[in-house]
Amino acid sequence: MKKVLLTLIIASTSALLAADGAALYQSKCFSCHGAKASKAALNKSQIIAGWDAAKIIASVNGYKDGVGGPMKAVMKPIASGLSADDLNAVAATIASFK
Numbered sequence: 001m002k003k004v005l006l007t008l009i010i011a012s013t014s015a016l017l018a019a020d021g022a023a024l025y026q027s028k029c030f031s032c033h034g035a036k037a038s039k040a041a042l043n044k045s046q047i048i049a050g051w052d053a054a055k056i057i058a059s060v061n062g063y064k065d066g067v068g069g070p071m072k073a074v075m076k077p078i079a080s081g082l083s084a085d086d087l088n089a090v091a092a093t094i095a096s097f098k
Contacts, residue, residue, distance in 0.1 A: 019083070019085045019086045019088070019089035019090070020089060021089035021090045021091075021092050021093030021094075022093050024082070024086055024089060024090040024093070025037075025090050025093045025094065028078055028081075028082070028090070029078075029090065029094070032045075032074075033045075033048060036049055036097040037049040037051075037094050037097045038097070041071060041074075042071070042074070044069075044070045044071055045069065045070070045071050046069075048094055049094070049097045049098065050097070050098060051094065051095060052095050053088070053091040053092050053094075053095040054091075056090075056091040056094050056095060057087055057088070057091045060075075060079045060082065060087055060091070061079070061087075063075040063076050063078075063079035064076065064079045064080050064082075
């Protein structure tokens with residue numbers, strides 16, 4: 001019984017701590033990329049709405065590594081602040097914008 005209870009507690013805690021892609025997008029991406037990722041950030045980036053999650057993840061990981069287009073100086077600190085779970089969640093959210 002204790003093992004079952006412990007398993008349920010761990011599972012519910014994990015669910016509470018799981019990254020919320022929509023909230024992450026709102027707090028970290030929305031101000032530059034706009035609603036539904038439909039803007040070119042600071043009129044310099046590509047519009048990312050419609051990108052698949054793998055392309056978003058690759059792009060953000062590139063920024064983490066210090067490479068990328070004209071926005072790399074702006075994006076590196078934002079990208080570096082995302083955990084793998086955060087990145088997967090926000091990438092899925094952006095990929096859902098069509």
